[in-house]
Amino acid sequence: MVEARREFILNAVIVLALFAVPLWALMAGEPFIISLATRVAILALAAVGLNIALGLGGMVSFGHALYFGIGGYCAGILAHHAFSGTPVAFGLSGTNQMLVIWAVAMALSGLVAAVVGALSLRTSGIFFIMITLAFAQMGFFFTLSWPAYGGEDGLPIFVRNQFPGVNTMRPWELFLLAFGVLLVALVVFAMLRASRFGAALMAIRQNPDRAAAVGISPFGVKLTAFVISGMLTGLAGAMMADLSRFTSPAMMAWTMSGELIVIIILGGVGRLCAPVLGAAILVGFETLFGGWTEHWQLWLGLVLLGVVLFARGGVIGLIAGREGHG
């Protein structure tokens, strides 16, 4: 129980730090740090999504960039049509309201996740890893070569989308928005983990046969988790497009899927706040080392290797101890 309490304290520290650092930046007049923190929050949100499939359900999806990209393109395409005043399709007009965009992004990525999940869950192990990768690659090549929305050049969002009561052009307000959504996602994750559904999901991960014997349908439970997972990552994609004011096929590249996995493992698989800590480490590393040396990827590789080989359970596991992984 000591470990559990330590992890709880650690979680509180992580979340508070993510709030305190940009707050300090706001006082110090460093708006860039604020948008960096916003980026951490959004990447963390995407990883919270993946953590449901990967951490709770044991489904190693190597294709979550697909949902991230779908969310991004929802924001980009809807904003593009709202900006130019042209209909998207079937006479439906675009929009620059984040709430609508988020709903569309989550619905669409959930729908795609349902199809991909239903097909992929027939396989397991490395085959599951690879078939999820295959679907993401299809999305990547599709956006890359489909000329209507910019192809490889991507799609700029000239004016950031709107949220009621928030000036999204102000870094601090945008941060609060992203932070708020992240908190909600973390609560959803915690509730899911503590629920009967979560228990079933974890039971299936540990022993699918026994779970089936007590009347749990592994397929239905896993698929549901996979869809929720894809929806959260899709939401993060829509927010990321708004933060960068840009969306491109790179959001669907396999390296993006890899990055999301890296974030979770850096933090600690299945842990509540692993995505937040992992995202903070990754973004911090990129920013600090990227400015110092053009060989920063070498150092990133060494750090990752060190974490996998010597810090099982990720950084949170290192600090809070092995146990606590649901």
Place this chain on the structure above:
Amino acid sequence: MSLALVLEQLLNGVQFGLMLFLMSAGLTLVFGVMGLINLAHGSLYMIGAFCCAAFAAMTGNFWLGLVAGIAAAAAAGAIIEVTVIRRLYARDHLDQVLATFALILILSEGVRLIFGPFPLYLNVPDVLRGTVDLGVTRYSLYRLALIGFGIAVAVGLWLLIAKTRLGIQIRAGESDREMIAALGVNIRWLYTVVFALGAALAGMAGALVGAIQSVQVGMGEPVLILAFVVIVIGGIGSIKGAMVGALLVGVIDTMGRFLLPRAFATFMEPSQAMGVGAALASMLIYLLMALVLILRPKGLFPAHG
């Protein structure tokens, strides 16, 4: 569209497929024997190409370069196995994916530190330059040699696994890991050898293909993804599956790029057909892979029953 052109494209597909086989064979062997997913396999391909180019430039001889490339890849493989990979066998796929993803970053930047940021020069050996007349069409001699080379390696690999002592140990390792330990085989040594063998095959592919492609940092990753598609279609761990998968991917990808834009042009405006056709062609092999996995979740030739 003449018959000669279609035949030439088929040949191109087969040649592409055989090079993919060299990449996939090592990958599938390593998975079959050690149960390891190695994303860094593409980096070994890159190391083979760079060392071959550097050594060929130094000595002026492609064949010496080829030997150096294979040796360097094998050596790099052995070193990586002893220092890193060995610790991953007992881990789950997730840790393996992440650790070998980290290796990609390290090896790519490492190669760039050593060889610099610009692509290297590596050319086809003099004896294999030019084309030969195949009756229906002229065909690049080097590509024809690659086909021969690919077949020779495939046969050699089959002989190695079917007829030698090492092959027996490898097969034993694939079917039952505890058993070979009981047989008194030094597993640590066997694993290092198998990993180095896979690395050598990747390095060989890199060096051979490097002579007609760009030898540059990052050249391994697109091939790596294709090789994974191949072994997943074929059934992971099966050399036969890798061969069938490689030929399927090679031929379908080549023919798709060739035929799809033409097919769309029959009912669409040409420049639009070209775009749509090219877009669909680039997704084709992933569609194939998804389709195979949906119909046969363990690939065409499941290795473990």
Place this chain on the structure above:
Amino acid sequence: MTGKLKAGLAALALTTGMAQADSVTVGMITTLSGGGAGLGIDVRDGFNLALEHAGEHNIRLVVEDDAQRPELAVQIAERMIQSERADILTGIIWSNLAMAVVPSTVAQDIFYISPNAGPSALAGANCHPNYFNAAWQNDMLHEAAGQHANELGYENTFIMAPNYPAGTDALNGFKRYYEGELAGELFTQVGQTDYAAEIAQIRASGADSVFIFLPGGMGISFMRQYEGSDVGLPIVSAGFSFDQDVLPAMGSAALGVINTSQWSPDLDNDANARFVADFQEAYDRLPSLYASQGYDTANLILSALEAADVSDMDAFRDALHAADFASVRGDFEFAANHHPIQTVYVREVVEADGVLTNRIIGTAFERHQDVHGENCPM
């Protein structure tokens, strides 16, 4: 961890604080790692050489690697504007990264000077007073290739480019001036490495010549395989695919290829002679087109700083537009849309002193201007 981050960020803030009050900060976002690193390194080295040649100057140059990733470029641009307080950004190599960074940068009253990449959108409808392109509009060199194909008497050309916007720009640019028939038109995959299928189609098409736009490694792969196929049709292309960054790797396959460019190492003017000689001395390799563009970009900025203060945006903009500097490409001026009006030369790949390089053999266009300017409201 957060403590460490804070310490690092404080260090960043410190360097900003230390910058002299009257210095001008130029943020260079360019590609220094991965497969496309050669281009970014050349731009950076060319830029640095110009600063060295200038002797006394008040430019503080901050360079950062974008790893050819658009989202990273956006993030770096934000940091350079907000934390480094950059007055001018430059350095981006790729059109897709430029499209991600440039519109929001210039909207924040920051100047962006492009040393490479000139997507048509930024030359036309989305042109901006704070955006200058010191290299070319993407179509320009391809248009010259189309023009020169006419002069060479080609009547049935096979044209090919990767399936992305810069590739579409290339094919459209070529077709805009080319008067002959097209034997075939192909899109290849971005990053494609095997061109056997395409070469077979070229052979079967009955073409009398081939136009390609395949930058970087794609061009190297294609040319090697093309040489081995004995198709032997003459190739015309824009200079991007046949410059110093790829020529050593292409080897004899590139010999004799006709390509078009606004610059060449043998271009006869004083500025260029000094640039080529000193670049070789400083970096021990021949400069590329990209290095020349980096060099010119720096000199353009230096010339404008001499004439005006960067904080007086209107005056500085006019000073940039005057382009009062000795360009290594000879005459250089800006059109109304802030893209160059310049001569485009025809070059041939030759071997000199055992090194492959380009030699000027003619002129495709005098004082050429891009067509997208008419959509630009400026």
